[in-house]
Amino acid sequence: MKSSRALRVFALAAALSTILAACGGGDSGGQSPPAQAGTIGAAGGTVTSPEGASVAIPAGALSSDVAIAITKSSSIAPALPQIPDVQPAGDFFDLTPHNTTFAVPVTLTVPFDPARVPAGATVMLLKPNAAQTGWVPVPGATVSGATISGTISNFADPGPVAVSPPDINQQPTDQTVAIGQSATFGVIATGHFGPAPLLYAWESSADHGATWTTIAGANAATYTTPSTVAADNGKQFRVTVSLQALPFVNVVSAAAQIIIPTAPPPPGATPMIAAGVHHTLALKADGTVWAWGRNDLGQLGNHSNTMSPVPVQPVGLPATSKVAVGHYHSLALAVDGSVWQWGGTQNVPSVPAAVALSGRFVDIAEGDFFSVALRDDGTVWSWGAAGNNNGVPAQVIGLASISAISAGTNHALALKGDGTVQMWSPGGNAPITITDPAGTGTLTGVQWIRAIDGQSLALAVNGAQSTIYTWGNGLGQFGFPSVNPIAATALQPYVSVSPASYAIAIGRGTTVSAFLLAIDGANGNALKGLGSNLDGELGIGSTVDATTATPLPGMLDVRQVDATHVSLATYAVARKGDGTVWAWGNNGTGQLGDGTTTNRLVPVQVQGLNLN
Numbered sequence: 119m120k121s122s123r124a125l126r127v128f129a130l131a132a133a134l135s136t137i138l139a140a141c142g143g144g145d146s147g148g149q150s151p152p153a154q155a156g157t158i159g160a161a162g163g164t165v166t167s168p169e170g171a172s173v174a175i176p177a178g179a180l181s182s183d184v185a186i187a188i189t190k191s192s193s194i195a196p197a198l199p200q201i202p203d204v205q206p207a208g209d210f211f212d213l214t215p216h217n218t219t220f221a222v223p224v225t226l227t228v229p230f231d232p233a234r235v236p237a238g239a240t241v242m243l244l245k246p247n248a249a250q251t252g253w254v255p256v257p258g259a260t261v262s263g264a265t266i267s268g269t270i271s272n273f274a275d276p277g278p279v280a281v282s283p284p285d286i287n288q289q290p291t292d293q294t295v296a297i298g299q300s301a302t303f304g305v306i307a308t309g310h311f312g313p314a315p316l317l318y319a320w321e322s323s324a325d326h327g328a329t330w331t332t333i334a335g336a337n338a339a340t341y342t343t344p345s346t347v348a349a350d351n352g353k354q355f356r357v358t359v360s361l362q363a364l365p366f367v368n369v370v371s372a373a374a375q376i377i378i379p380t381a382p383p384p385p386g387a388t389p390m391i392a393a394g395v396h397h398t399l400a401l402k403a404d405g406t407v408w409a410w411g412r413n414d415l416g417q418l419g420n421h422s423n424t425m426s427p428v429p430v431q432p433v434g435l436p437a438t439s440k441v442a443v444g445h446y447h448s449l450a451l452a453v454d455g456s457v458w459q460w461g462g463t464q465n466v467p468s469v470p471a472a473v474a475l476s477g478r479f480v481d482i483a484e485g486d487f488f489s490v491a492l493r494d495d496g497t498v499w500s501w502g503a504a505g506n507n508n509g510v511p512a513q514v515i516g517l518a519s520i521s522a523i524s525a526g527t528n529h530a531l532a533l534k535g536d537g538t539v540q541m542w543s544p545g546g547n548a549p550i551t552i553t554d555p556a557g558t559g560t561l562t563g564v565q566w567i568r569a570i571d572g573q574s575l576a577l578a579v580n581g582a583q584s585t586i587y588t589w590g591n592g593l594g595q596f597g598f599p600s601v602n603p604i605a606a607t608a609l610q611p612y613v614s615v616s617p618a619s620y621a622i623a624i625g626r627g628t629t630v631s632a633f634l635l636a637i638d639g640a641n642g643n644a645l646k647g648l649g650s651n652l653d654g655e656l657g658i659g660s661t662v663d664a665t666t667a668t669p670l671p672g673m674l675d676v677r678q679v680d681a682t683h684v685s686l687a688t689y690a691v692a693r694k695g696d697g698t699v700w701a702w703g704n705n706g707t708g709q710l711g712d713g714t715t716t717n718r719l720v721p722v723q724v725q726g727l728n729l730n
Contacts, residue, residue: 159183170229170265171211179220187214191275198244198253199363202311203282207234207241210277223269226256230278232264238310239282241266242367245274255366282310283369284359290374295346301376304340307359307369315362323354324476327373330356343376348494349477351378351455378478387439387453389729391699393680393691394443395486396707399450400429400699402729405437407450410724411709415446416468419460427708427715428725432460433469442525444484451482457491475499475511483525483569488544490514490530492523498532500544514542516549526569526590531576533567539576552576552589557602561587576603586610608648611667612636635679635690636667645673645692654719655681655688657702661719671720673700682709697730698723 156165158175159182166172167188175186189212198204208230228243235241243259243266246252256276259268266278284307293301307316320336323329333341341355354375360368387405391398397411397418408429409418416423419432432448435458440451447462450470455478458470473491479499481492488502491511496519501511514532517540522533532540532549538560542549552561552574561578568575573590587603633649633656646667647656654661657670673692681690681703689703689710700721701710708715711724 156186157183158186167211169209169211170227171209172227173213174225174227175220176222176224179222179224181221184215184218186218188212189214191277198279199361201309201314201361201363203284203309203314203361203367204364205234205236205239205280206277207231207280208278210275212275213273216273219272220270223271225267226270226276227265227267228276228278229265235280236282236311239280240367242279242281243268243276244279244364245270245276253364281361281364281367283367284308284314284316284361285310286359286369286371289372290355290357292374292377294377294379297348297378298345300342300345302340302342303355303357303374305357305359305371306339309361317360317362317365317368319358319360321356321358323356323373324349326352326474326476327354328474346376346378348378349497350376351478352376352476387437389693389697390441391678391680391691391693391729392441392443393682393689393709394448395445395682396687396709397443397448398691398701398709398711399441399443399448400693400724400727400729401438401441402727403697405439405453407432407435407438407441408727409448410711412707415461415463417446417448417461419448419468419470421469425708427705427711427713429711429727435470440482442482442484442489444489445486447484447489449482449484449489451479451491455479455494457482457489459489473501473511481523483523483530485525485530485544485569486527488525488530490523490525490544492520492532496520496535498523500530502544514544514549516540516542522567524567524569526573527571529569529572529574531567531569531574533564533576537562537564537578539564539567541574553602555587555603555605561603575606575609586612608634609636611640612638633681633688634667635681635692637676637679638667642674643676643695645670645676645679650688653688653704654717655690655703657690657719657721659720670702673721691724692721693729697728699727699729700724 160180162175162177164172164174165186165188169190171188191210191212241261243256244253245256247254256268259266286307288306290303290305295301318337318339320333320341321330322333352375354373356373357371358368387401387403389403390401400408409432410426410429413425414423418430420430421433435450437453438450439453442449448460450458457473457475457479459473460468460470478494479491480494483490490500492498498514498517498520499511500514501509517532519535520532521535524531529543539552540549541552554561563578563580564576565579566577576587578585586606586609588606589603635647638644638646646669647658648664648667651661651663656664658668675695676692677695679692682688687704691701693699700723702718702721705715705717710718712722713725
């Protein structure tokens with residue numbers, strides 16, 4: 119606090135000079151003679167005035183004997199700010215000898231008159247600040263009956279004061295703005311007993327109020343933000359309103375946020391399916407989500423832990439644009455750009471809850487025990503890992519200008535806008551850029567990516583040449599394993615169709631160790647299977663491995679296919695153009711959705727569900 123402000127606010131010209139003289143050891147004019155004094159030494163002791171003020175000095179606070187006195191003062195209270203919100207609630211006291219400093223804090227107790235404390239006011243124990251230009255509270259002071267006590271380390275001139283924080287008559291309100299516009303937040307506040315000089319200090323929070331940052335220079339009743347960007351959606355603002363005379367007497371406003379409207383949703387969501395380890399999710403065109411299968415960890419989000427072999431709706435989800443499935447948990451991307459998750463907690467019924475992410479998100483992906491989300495500013499955020507799908511979202515450092523994401527069991531991929539690919543392990547290594555097959559340059563021209571179990575896929579287009587590249591482990595019969603990308607020859611017949619057309623997973627067959635499901639766009643979108651078939655995951659009517667791509671019976675006009683990757687619990691699910699959903703393979707937890715727990719060697723229709 120500057121001296122010029124102190125002179126203006128506190129009217130200290132005459133009254134505070136008396137305090138300065140008293141605290142400096144000069145004549146205590148205007149004060150009565152000491153009513154009681156005591157010599158206190160290293161053993162400590164207590165000195166009490168006739169009015170009931172006392173100072174308790176513990177052993178070791180003084181190294182030698184000192185004559186301590188507590189004297190009621192009549193010259194200090196008038197130096198308080200002359201506003202109704204600050205009123206003396208009792209006597210002020212002069213503690214002598216001045217400039218006494220203690221090695222151990224001493225306890226000061228001062229009486230006050232409760233009848234002098236107005237309704238809504240708080241009793242504080244004040245003393246002059248070190249510069250003698252204003253007032254500060256005695257730290258940690260507490261009220262007990264008609265006394266207030268606190269600890270001090272040196273003598274000053276304390277006294278009890280009734281202070282009333284400002285009243286906020288109008289709180290800040292949410293501001294809806296378009297990207298590139300500014301948002302203005304405002305507050306209307308007054309002194310508790312009428313007009314009073316006030317101070318304002320605005321803060322912002324980008325993590326839903328978990329942490330707040332002071333905005334430099336934002337010290338008026340209104341605050342206007344810089345031009346907004348997409349990441350400002352959901353950013354919160356609040357203001358602390360203080361008495362200018364006593365800044366520590368304040369009130370904090372409610373928080374308000376920036377709302378950046380999203381583009382109007384399309385007439386309907388794009389239907390999709392997602393296979394987990396033991397449960398399945400499906401998204402209908404009306405934006406509703408449906409789930410079935412294992413539910414002991416709340417995977418279905420219906421506030422139950424009971425398995426369901428038929429589709430049920432997760433509770434409380436907003437309109438949704440995408441779903442993703444982890445090992446024991448589920449994820450949804452809402453139309454408004456928020457991200458929701460549920461499941462993963464043993465024996466705790468689960469319902470979807472919004473993830474603590476700020477901004478608008480455009481893509482999601484799930485690994486076994488981690489989640490990834492892509493924000494519309496091209497940044498990537500991740501949470502969970504090492505067997506824990508919960509945790510606090512954090513930005514993946516080293517990723518920027520990202521246009522798509524995908525997640526496998528323990529790794530994730532990010533496609534940049536320039537057609538290059540980066541890969542990282544959540545909770546492990548930092549992102550690295552994927553090289554070309556020779557390992558001497560960067561893989562370029564990539565249009566889509568997919569991480570599946572421990573493998574990665576990328577479709578690269580260079581001129582008229584389209585090639586599916588793969589790298590990772592475990593799929594030797596499809597051109598794996600490889601550290602650097604190599605052409606996945608078994609997938610080349612399907613390069614003209616979308617990435618949703620592929621389901622590749624590790625199985626445990628008799629002659630091969632993995633399986634492939636792919637849509638043949640050149641032949642009526644027929645679904646074909648190849649590879650391991652121990653659980654009937656190929657859907658071809660037997661458990662015999664297939665060494666050539668074999669059509670699944672009745673599976674024409676297939677638009678999407680997905681599959682789990684866990685050995686001896688393998689199943690697959692597909693979506694047809696007519697909106698029906700079909701599933702086959704292992705069904706031990708009802709994950710096929712046909713109302714049973716019977717394994718199926720050919721596709722069966724999921725009961726009561728049409729995604730169109």
